[in-house]
Amino acid sequence: MTIPGIISDSNEGGDGDSDSMSSICRERKIVVANMLPLHAQRDGETAKWCFSLDEDSLLLQLTDGFPPETEVIYVGSLKVEIEASEQEEISQKLLDDFKCVPTFLPHDIQKYFYHGFCKQQLWPLFHYMLPVCRDHGDRFDRQLWLAYVHANKIFSDKVMEIVNPEYDFIWIHDYHLMVLPTFLRKSYNRVKLGFFLHSPFPSSEIYRTLPVRDEILKGLLNCDLIGFHTFDYARHFLSCCSRMLGLDYESKRGHIGLDYYGRRVYIKILPVGIHMGRLESVLNLPSTCNRVKEIREQFKDKKLILGIDDMDIFKGISLKLLAFEQLLQQHQELLGKLVLVQIVNPARSIGKDVQEAKKETYSTAKRINEVFGCPDYEPVILIDRPVPRYEKTAYYAMAECCIVNAVRDGMNLVPYKYIVCRQGSSLMDETIGVRMDFPRTSMLVVSEFIGCSPSLSGAIRVNPWDIDAVAEAIFLAITIPDTEKQLRHEKHYRYVISHDVAYWARSFMQDLERACKDHYDKRCCGIGLGLGFRVLSLSPSFRKLRIDHIVSAYAKTNRRAIFLDYDGTIVSHSSIVKSPSPEVVTALNTLCNDPKNTVFIVSGRRRRTLSDWLEPCERLGLAAEHGYFIRWNRSSDWALLAADLEWKEIVEPIMKVYTEATDGSYMEIKDSALVWYHQDADPDFGSCQAKELVVHLENVLANEPAVVWRGQHIVEVKPQGVTKGLVAEKVLSTMVNDGSPPDFVMCIGDDRSDEDMFECILNTVSSSSLPASPEIFACTVGQKPSKAKYYLDDSTDVVRLLQGLANASSPQPRHSAIFQEFFWLTTKKLSPSILQPCHYVGSGCEIFSIEIIFWLRTFTVWFWRCMMAWPL
Secondary structure: OOOOOOOOOOOOOOOOOOOOOOOOOOOEEEEEEEEOOEEEEEOOOOOOEEEEEOOOOHHHHHHHHOOOOOEEEEEEEOOOOOOHHHHHHHHHHHHHHHOEEEOOOOHHHHHHHHHHHHHHHHHHHHOOOOOOEOOEOOOOOHHHHHHHHHHHHHHHHHHHHHOOOOOOEEEEEOHHHOOHHHHHHHHOOOOEEEEEOOOOOOOHHHHOOOOOHHHHHHHHHOOOEEEEOOHHHHHHHHHHHHHHHOOOEEEEOOEEEEEEOOEEEEEEEOOOOOOHHHHHHHHOOHHHHHHHHHHHHHOOOOEEEEEEEEOOOOOOHHHHHHHHHHHHHHOHHHOOOEEEEEEEEOOOOOOHHHHHHHHHHHHHHHHHHHHHOEOOEOOEEEEOOOOOHHHHHHHHHHOOEEEEOOOOEOOOOHHHHHHHHHHOOHHHHHHHOOOOOOOOOOOEEEEOOEOOHHHOOOOEEEOOOOHHHHHHHHHHHHHOOHHHHHHHHHHHHHHHHHOOHHHHHHHHHHHHHHHOOOHHHOEEEEEOOHHHOEEEEEOOOOEEOOHHHHHHHHHOOOOEEEEEOOEOOOEOOOOOOOOOOHHHHHHHHHHHOOOOEEEEEEOOOOHHHHHHHOOOOOOOEEEEHHHOEEEOOOOOOOEEOOOOOOOHHHHHHHHHHHHHHOOOOEEEEOOOOEEEEOOOOOHHHHHHHHHHHHHHHHHHOOOOOEEEEEEOOEEEEEEOOOOHHHHHHHHHHHHHHOOOOOOEEEEEEOOOOHHHHHHHHHHHHHOOOOOOOOEEEEEEEOOOOOOOOEEEOOHHHHHHHHHHHHHOOOOOOOHHHHHHHHHHHHHHHOOHHHHOOEEOOOOOOEEOOHHHHHHHHHHHHHHHHHHHHOOO
16 A cells, blocks of 8 residues: 555665765664653653653663673653654753654554554454454554554654664564564665564464455565564464465574565564563562561461453453352362462553453452451452552562463563562572572463463463363462472573573574675665565576567577476466467467577476467477477477386375365376375465475385475476476487587576576586587576576566567568468367357347457457568
8 A cells, every 4th residue: 555645656765875874884773662661750840851761671671682882772652742842852862861762653643553553453453352343342444554554654764864774783573563664674675674573473364354464464574584472473474474475484494484575584483581680689679578578477377379460351360360269169178278469450451341351350359259258368369559560579479379361462471570589589588587598489370372381381381261270270289299399490490591581682683683694695676565565685696587688689699499388487377278378379489480499398287288288389399297208399209208107106096195185185197297286275284285295205205216396386296307407408409419509598487397497508508518608598487586597577578578589580480380370279269159149138239259359359460460471
């Protein structure tokens, strides 16, 4: 989409190599997030704004993972609204004092951007909540989306004011800024961009319901590195890219990545950690120690279970209370001995859902206390007020068990903080009268739907919706022997201290540097409009084949070899009709009738199919089934390559099993090969089955003269040594032996099998078999990594190229060939229904079928060619 005044369709920024670029070459880290790591308040006496760093902010803590000399600049919004008259002064102050660049969003934009699109549409969707009815979630509102885009553009403008794109690294955080990479990449094609998503990423079935799904995916793909907390979130993102954008991913040397228009976009999977120094410093505060004493006295002879959650519908607070209620019902011996302290953080969003969740939480807690409580015992203590960090730390330290029961959560660092606080400190040990060598224990009950769950292998994982299972888990946590509690605690503590926030930031930045190391090894150019903008990255020697360039070389040569793939090259993969168009047949005939040319179609198709489709091309050479069958023209016999095909009896039943097990797949039996197609199957399942089939076949064919090859939506087994490259080598060597070595070689293909032709031609030219080096035009269809030097965008470009070469051919085709071609077109392409008129009800007129239109079009082309070729 293009939004007037927000994103232009021009690419004025280019690569950012302008004179205005900063002369400072020192590498910096620019951290961009919705909110700056600052506290702000007005001074009551001077009425001026006072600012201080938020020591608990993750953005501030991650700098521990950078080298000490690294300069870090923050870009984001303030938590307060600043008057327009004060903004310039405050901007300069924040930059000078805190290295912060504020983005002052207009009030309406901030409201619709954050509380609207982010919190009411993106955030619920990413937590698997669909607005199936008006009472549960807000429907998509395009005005809110426009505000989201506008806000991202404002962030982009601020980043571009300070960035040095040649040296700086930009790290964007969370779902508030998912189209920001598109704006930055549009301004500077080689900008170094990383993005980390701190929330879950939903499955493709959920995400695809978002009307602007493609714009957001393409925004993220404009980054060099995208980070997720868990493999599940990354897998969902990759599945969306596969299903909605047709992109495949692969893992190389431990790094997951996908190719996006020549750029390699890497995926990082690493959960964020906590800041150990910050938490340990709070543990040693006198206020923390005093609060520990008070809690210990308040809950004397009682076991304390702790829950700390935000007030929202996904934290599962009410489900936790129901499980606790179930526990007290089943184990009444725990009455008076077990207390659940639930600290409720302020809600980050507003809405009916939050109010309902709060109401349910209060009513459930009240019911439990009324049923199981007594004057000196309150089973559930609900703390719904701002709780200072020292007080939370004291509760962590004294809790026997911590339970996180969220139904969906991005990461949740509560379990990590609990583990560190249970480890204690020297001052804390002295306060509660515990020896330093006293064994430490902790127990965790965590939902399997939170991001930290996979890293806590010693925790008791639960399904929060299963009330009975959660109740049993709590009981197990408080009754398990201390020796096992100690082992679980030690295992968790080792992980938490070794995977802190510094480790996370350092690891992410190292991967970002690795992802950006080849930025200047390729040529970059921007393509696409609006939020569909992306950068095409090509090797310096890889460029688009210009028709005028190749036609010029073609006209100057006297002996030419032309090799063409069929599917995806002269006929589009998306075309329903796979037979060649009249334009293709005409161009091929023109080229073949030029005595200077040797033209071959080299395809994986069966020989019968190619013969039928290309029958009017009398002098066209055909190589079927990747070169197993070859003939030089229509009147010559098919020559076949000697090969052992007994392995087909092994392969066929295996492929049948996979065909039956994979809905939408089918198998093709060729004379020399067997092919399994899965383009109509579910993308993920089909790809998974294809990988498994390749492994299966490679195992059973280990000692057979056959090769298992996986292409685009296919798995093919063919004889060993049969390649398209062998066809090219044979044709070229025959031309040399006949005393007519080529001085012009063109090869066009789109698939991995065509790379063999490119390689063979380049090797043949570099060898001494040819008396002189010919002009080589190896060209792939589509912009992708290839051994070819040139590319064309699609089959339409290929046909246009062939027509350009045909126009430059001399002499023009003989008249008999023209009449023969017309006869074939009219007899082979037309059916008897051409003579049958069809009627449209109520039209009042009679029209002929679509085939008569095709016949007239064919006749026109034929007549025009006759007139051009006829001597005056």
